[in-house]
Amino acid sequence: MNDESTRAKLFVTRLLANPALKELNPLDREEQIIQFLHSNAAKLFPTLASEQFFPGRKWTEILNLLVRILQEETDAVFLPLLEELIGRNLDFTFVSFLQAGRPAASGCEAELKEFLKKLLRKPEARRAFAAPFDAVRHGFVDRYLQAVYELKQYIYFELTKIQRLRMSKEEVKNMVKATLLLRPGIHLLTVGSMQRDRQATPGAVQPLFAEKARGSLRNQLKLLPDNLLSSAMNSNVSFLENKRIEATARLATLFAARALRYRPMAKIDRGASSADKSWFSIARRNHKFYGFDINMLDELYKIAAENGW
């Protein structure tokens, strides 16, 4: 490693160690630092271009170097975490229920891991991946689907009767988790945008675009079933644009949105409603804006309220 890389690494390490970022997942930390570098370019450039750092370099060169090092540092922490999460939390036995003659679960798992590693080379996909990752990591799917199957109301009906998932509760959970992890695959077709949004602007992903993205995914993921890829891509589409979106896709949309910058250790003030209850309540009022399924929100709100989540 040359001197510049060493200095860049040291600088990035210091930024990553900032206590304000402690609670975030590695991808969110990375995103925060990139934002910081962009918004403080004018202050940072004179010093970073001096003799002690990167003499003679332009700001874009310095920025690219810092971002590259930052991504390397993030990957060193995040990829093992991701592998562990998939290995521990995701069982692909559900694929055999979706399409007969599908290969072994282990093959699907390996394919998914490989695909995600490739996908995460795209900055916009990295940004979009943090929330779905947190949704799986913090157990939203397990927690809520458990309650959904006990309640046996709207969501249960949508999953079993409309989407016709003839599989066990655990397998449905796994399918929703896989949907979440594949959701950022929509960025296969996006072009290196520097737009900082991590969640697609409501209605920005049209059903046709999602369909095209599913085609691209199909080319890269030979083992995973079509229904899963469709569910993953449709989770980026507004429910108002397409009322026929799969229930798993709608659930993935909600869980990803809920997990956006989620702080599991955040203290709930006395006199305040619980975090999930508050979030679902606000989401119910904004369901048209974000293209959420209001009936699902109502049920998830009820579950959150009853369980004090």
Add this chain to the structure above:
Amino acid sequence: MVSPMSKRLVNILESLVITAILLVLVQTFMEDFSVLAGWDTGRRSTILLAGFFFDLFFTIEFLVRLYYAILNRRVLRYLLQQRGWIDFMASVPLLILSSGPWALALVAGETLFLGTGGILNLLKVVKAVRIARILRFMRIIKLFRHLKNTASPMAQRHVATVTAIAVTVLVLSLLIFSGFAESLDLKPLVSAFEDRQQLVAAELSSLASEEADFARSLKLLETTEKTLLIVKLGGQTVFSRHDDGYYHDYFGPGDYGYTEAGEIELFFDLRSFSRESAGQSLLFFALVLLIVVAYLLIYSPVFALTVSDPIHVMRRGLEERDYNLEVKIPDRYRGDDLFELAALYNEKYLPLKDRSKPAEDAPLLDLGSADIDRLLSEEQTS
């Protein structure tokens, strides 16, 4: 600008005051309890003297606070807003009217009891101002200045104010009632008893010249008047129920009465009245404590639930970009103005905030120029 040294000194003094307040509450209880339990004079005198030193301490504390308030031209603010009036009422009158005379009586008591008794009028003064002791209960309110029972200063002040009002009303009512009782000549039992002793003394005095009658009367009084302690005739003790050691151990100021008629001097036992008074005092003490505890444990949480907590949640929601917790609205308070406002906050403001400022726009790594300079200088030196 307050130096760290002065700040430390102030903290030490404040801690000292809190400790003194807590200790004086124990002392207040012990003072009455020791009378009820019939403790010997030695232990009771120690407790009374401790009370005197506490009164002295709080008087000095009040004077120091007043002095600084005068220096800073904030006398009214200290006396009214910062409850200086409580500091005053719970110190100066007690020192002058209650514990001061008691301490004096204690110091002089031993010589008084077995001596001529002429200076015993002092005890009558003490008795007259016994009412002032009620003011001791005001000290409980002093605790509120230091007690941080809630995170909200508003809740703290509100609960302290209503508690101060309740305790002050109770204490002043007792004080005023006692004053009225005196002025309306509604004499307490002890006064009637003293009057009777005066009659006994007069009767004995009239018989003093008839030796046989005097001896017979004295013999009768010994069996019928169990509170009669000592009878002196012309300065000579002609009757004493106990030996001097017993008097020394079990009779302090206020425990005995004195009256004279002609050549006759009588000392009589007032301990049953002292016990009655101590029992009453403990009852008032318990009443005041219960009022304070009730406000702290019952009213304070209700105030937090219905006022300060919802305000705190709404303030955070208005101030912080990422704070999106709704105010919890209890069904039974839904009609309150504050909760109607909270409903608007939940239903209108939070969704609007969520739509207009997505969370991802808010940078968490919000370093100022100084932080960035420090970061870069750390880089340069490493």
